[in-house]
Amino acid sequence: MAFSFKLEAQDRTTAARAGRFTTRHGEVLTPAFMPVGTVGSVKTLTPDELRAAGADILLANTYHLYLRPGVETVRRMGGLHRFMGWPGAILTDSGGFQVMSLSDLRKVTDQGVEFRSHLDGSRHLLAPEDAIRIQDGLGTDIAMSLDELVRMPAVASVVREAVDRTVAWAGRGFEERERLRGEGGGAMALFGIVQGGTDPAERARCFAGLSRHGFDGWALGGLWVGEGRSLGLEMVEHDCAMFPADRPRYLMGVGHPVDLIEAVARGVDMFDCVLPTRNARRGTVFISTGRLVVKNAAYATDQRPLDPECDCYTCTRFTRGYLRHLFAAGELLGMRLASLHAVHQMVSLARAARGAVVEGRYAAFRAAFLEKFRSRATLTPAADGH
Amino acid sequence: MAFSFKLEAQDRTTAARAGRFTTRHGEVLTPAFMPVGTVGSVKTLTPDELRAAGADILLANTYHLYLRPGVETVRRMGGLHRFMGWPGAILTDSGGFQVMSLSDLRKVTDQGVEFRSHLDGSRHLLAPEDAIRIQDGLGTDIAMSLDELVRMPAVASVVREAVDRTVAWAGRGFEERERLRGEGGGAMALFGIVQGGTDPAERARCFAGLSRHGFDGWALGGLWVGEGRSLGLEMVEHDCAMFPADRPRYLMGVGHPVDLIEAVARGVDMFDCVLPTRNARRGTVFISTGRLVVKNAAYATDQRPLDPECDCYTCTRFTRGYLRHLFAAGELLGMRLASLHAVHQMVSLARAARGAVVEGRYAAFRAAFLEKFRSRATLTPAADGH
Numbered sequence: 178m179a180f181s182f183k184l185e186a187q188d189r190t191t192a193a194r195a196g197r198f199t200t201r202h203g204e205v206l207t208p209a210f211m212p213v214g215t216v217g218s219v220k221t222l223t224p225d226e227l228r229a230a231g232a233d234i235l236l237a238n239t240y241h242l243y244l245r246p247g248v249e250t251v252r253r254m255g256g257l258h259r260f261m262g263w264p265g266a267i268l269t270d271s272g273g274f275q276v277m278s279l280s281d282l283r284k285v286t287d288q289g290v291e292f293r294s295h296l297d298g299s300r301h302l303l304a305p306e307d308a309i310r311i312q313d314g315l316g317t318d319i320a321m322s323l324d325e326l327v328r329m330p331a332v333a334s335v336v337r338e339a340v341d342r343t344v345a346w347a348g349r350g351f352e353e354r355e356r357l358r359g360e361g362g363g364a365m366a367l368f369g370i371v372q373g374g375t376d377p378a379e380r381a382r383c384f385a386g387l388s389r390h391g392f393d394g395w396a397l398g399g400l401w402v403g404e405g406r407s408l409g410l411e412m413v414e415h416d417c418a419m420f421p422a423d424r425p426r427y428l429m430g431v432g433h434p435v436d437l438i439e440a441v442a443r444g445v446d447m448f449d450c451v452l453p454t455r456n457a458r459r460g461t462v463f464i465s466t467g468r469l470v471v472k473n474a475a476y477a478t479d480q481r482p483l484d485p486e487c488d489c490y491t492c493t494r495f496t497r498g499y500l501r502h503l504f505a506a507g508e509l510l511g512m513r514l515a516s517l518h519a520v521h522q523m524v525s526l527a528r529a530a531r532g533a534v535v536e537g538r539y540a541a542f543r544a545a546f547l548e549k550f551r552s553r554a555t556l557t558p559a560a561d562g563h
Numbered sequence: 564m565a566f567s568f569k570l571e572a573q574d575r576t577t578a579a580r581a582g583r584f585t586t587r588h589g590e591v592l593t594p595a596f597m598p599v600g601t602v603g604s605v606k607t608l609t610p611d612e613l614r615a616a617g618a619d620i621l622l623a624n625t626y627h628l629y630l631r632p633g634v635e636t637v638r639r640m641g642g643l644h645r646f647m648g649w650p651g652a653i654l655t656d657s658g659g660f661q662v663m664s665l666s667d668l669r670k671v672t673d674q675g676v677e678f679r680s681h682l683d684g685s686r687h688l689l690a691p692e693d694a695i696r697i698q699d700g701l702g703t704d705i706a707m708s709l710d711e712l713v714r715m716p717a718v719a720s721v722v723r724e725a726v727d728r729t730v731a732w733a734g735r736g737f738e739e740r741e742r743l744r745g746e747g748g749g750a751m752a753l754f755g756i757v758q759g760g761t762d763p764a765e766r767a768r769c770f771a772g773l774s775r776h777g778f779d780g781w782a783l784g785g786l787w788v789g790e791g792r793s794l795g796l797e798m799v800e801h802d803c804a805m806f807p808a809d810r811p812r813y814l815m816g817v818g819h820p821v822d823l824i825e826a827v828a829r830g831v832d833m834f835d836c837v838l839p840t841r842n843a844r845r846g847t848v849f850i851s852t853g854r855l856v857v858k859n860a861a862y863a864t865d866q867r868p869l870d871p872e873c874d875c876y877t878c879t880r881f882t883r884g885y886l887r888h889l890f891a892a893g894e895l896l897g898m899r900l901a902s903l904h905a906v907h908q909m910v911s912l913a914r915a916a917r918g919a920v921v922e923g924r925y926a927a928f929r930a931a932f933l934e935k936f937r938s939r940a941t942l943t944p945a946a947d948g949h
Contacts, residue, residue: 218889218896223880246863246888253864254884262880477632478639494609494648498640502632503604509895510604 180366240275256316344386417444566752626661642702730772803830
């Protein structure tokens with residue numbers, strides 16, 4: 178098959194790993210941060226900019242693309258890679274998360290999820306088999322199984338039922354991919370998703386059920402939904418301890434720099450999150466020394482780049498003062514330049530983490546990162562513009 | 564002085580000219596189309612993209628920059644060129660046009676224009692001397708004289724009064740630049756603006772009054788405000804016939820491809836217009852064969868680029884189908900890619916016109932351009948996606 182994962186290094190004193198996997202669209206080095214291209218574009222950015230920022234894999238949202246422009250349009254345009262002009266790898270989500278968060282009239286049954294489009298109110302049924310066929314139709318490199326999420330906090334019986342359904346749906350999705358492969362399709366990798374909220378026993382039970390199938394990788398689902406960082410990281414540690422070493426692990430929806438660094442330390446290989454780019458479009462970016470609200474008036478004559486240590490296009494060419502002006506004036510270029518930095522920052526952070534693992538110094542790397550990130554150095558606006 | 568214009572070629576059968584002028588920020592080849600960077604950014608685009616599109620001069624709006632971020636901020640940031648990261652030439656307008664079109668409570672007196680900011684309602688007086696000092700403070704390469712515009716149609720006496728005031732203000736502005744030069748500033752070029760609406764006699768009277776000063780170039784004002792293309796072009800022909808050959812001529816606010824080609828044929832050297840980029844942000848672009856409304860559903864699976872003959876980044880990398888999808892989904896990348904094509908298209912058109920003049924074949928170039936532009940070829944959506 179087109180997908181293979183190779184574990185290249187393990188840190189000595191933490192559970193951090195370095196690996197790489199190959200897809201039909203190139204290699205992906207892990208740990209990896211995947212910028213989110215919701216509807217077939219990482220908002221404001223071109224594929225070339227994503228490449229220049231170091232990205233080798235993107236995430237695209239199945240729910241959005243299924244509704245618009247539709248799978249048939251993407252297929253006629255040569256698949257999602259050609260459609261959006263992205264030569265690297267693509268991971269698609271199953272659509273389930275967005276059905277839950279965006280659509281109206283959701284109804285979950287054993288069959289699947291019934292919902293109304295948030296765009297035009299049309300009715301749809303997303304069964305686990307559909308989720309696989311849609312992702313295959315988009316031409317993804319890595320597909321995710323349809324899972325059931327529960328809103329937390331939830332009583333134990335609700336969590337248990339969602340785990341049962343997640344296991345059953347994942348099995349049906351896996352069989353659907355086998356069927357597609359029998360027809361010459363389904364070349365994509367398929368990941369299983371562990372649910373079970375913050376109950377380690379349920380998460381273990383979920384994993385045990387899913388393990389009956391030969392999933393190509395493992396996702397940690399249902400976390401970072403309000404349970405708090407320390408409990409979330411406990412679950413990460415728990416799940417990674419039960420996962421096989423020879424498959425990539427993907428912590429869904431996590432994108433804060435500190436979370437990434439801590440989750441890598443516990444054995445996670447892949448991340449995605451819209452927050453870095455969403456915040457950037459609103460005038461806030463992470464830099465190596467913390468969180469910079471560049472739209473603030475205090476930066477109006479600050480001649481430093483967003484991050485004096487960053488070598489992204491934005492930081493090598495523009496000042497905080499100019500960015501601040503663009504945000505104050507509502508100029509799209511501001512969103513764009515901040516987004517570019519944000520993607521570069523997260524992709525580079527994951528890449529730096531990889532380097533530290535390879536060199537067997539992840540614990541020191543993590544400590545240095547955290548100290549610096551919490552220092553808030555360079556965040557204070559310059560007194561006289563310098 | 565830093566500004567000098569050299570007429571390099573004149574067409575044999577039309578009044579078309581090819582020239583170049585030097586500024587403190589490089590050479591500008593004419594005919595030239597100046598993309599508009601209203602508040603210090605050509606919306607959605609970076610300076611590097613503007614360079615790659617062939618632009619060597621931009622227009623920036625004094626009114627906007629005066630109100631936000633303010634001249635003092637721009638000055639502290641090293642001037643407008645450094646502030647926005649643009650190494651090429653900049654022409655600024657006087658601010659008068661935008662005062663008239665955007666601000667509240669405008670009151671024109673001999674002293675200047677009193678107005679309220681459209682941003683915060685604050686009161687300001689823009690006298691002709693202020694317009695010069697502000698533009699000098701921004702660090703522009705070419706400044707425009709403050710003029711009085713009248714809303715058309717207008718009775719003769721109103722037009723006459725506006726011409727009188729335009730002449731008087733231009734003189735005061737010119738003296739102000741002389742004064743600044745006496746202090747070591749005012750290095751910028753300064754253009755006079757001919758008003759007079761569609762009355763050739765008034766336009767001639769305006770020019771005669773302005774000619775008492777040594778303006779570095781001549782702008783054609785008060786045109787393309789609803790009088791119709793043929794009458795507008797008559798005025799262009801009239802004005803260019805009275806202008807000296809050794810100064811550049813600038814037709815303000817004109818940016819339709821046909822208008823540019825026709826005005827070049829009558830002796831115009833410089834153009835600016837927000838329409839190409841504004842239309843682009845709304846999903847409509849000019850291509851070599853007409854006007855393409857790429858946001859239309861008919862292009863959803865059209866695999867051709869916006870313009871099959873264009874070599875801009877957008878046209879070499881993306882399909883109409885993808886652009887259509889981006890507009891349908893409200894993605895900023897669509898605005899950006901269309902804007903990039905729009906700037907490239909207009910800058911390239913002016914550059915092609917220059918080449919035709921240099922080679923003494925402007926009449927044939929114009930005929931071929933018009934025939935093709937009116938052909939609407941390639942605008943019909945592809946039947947099956949190709």
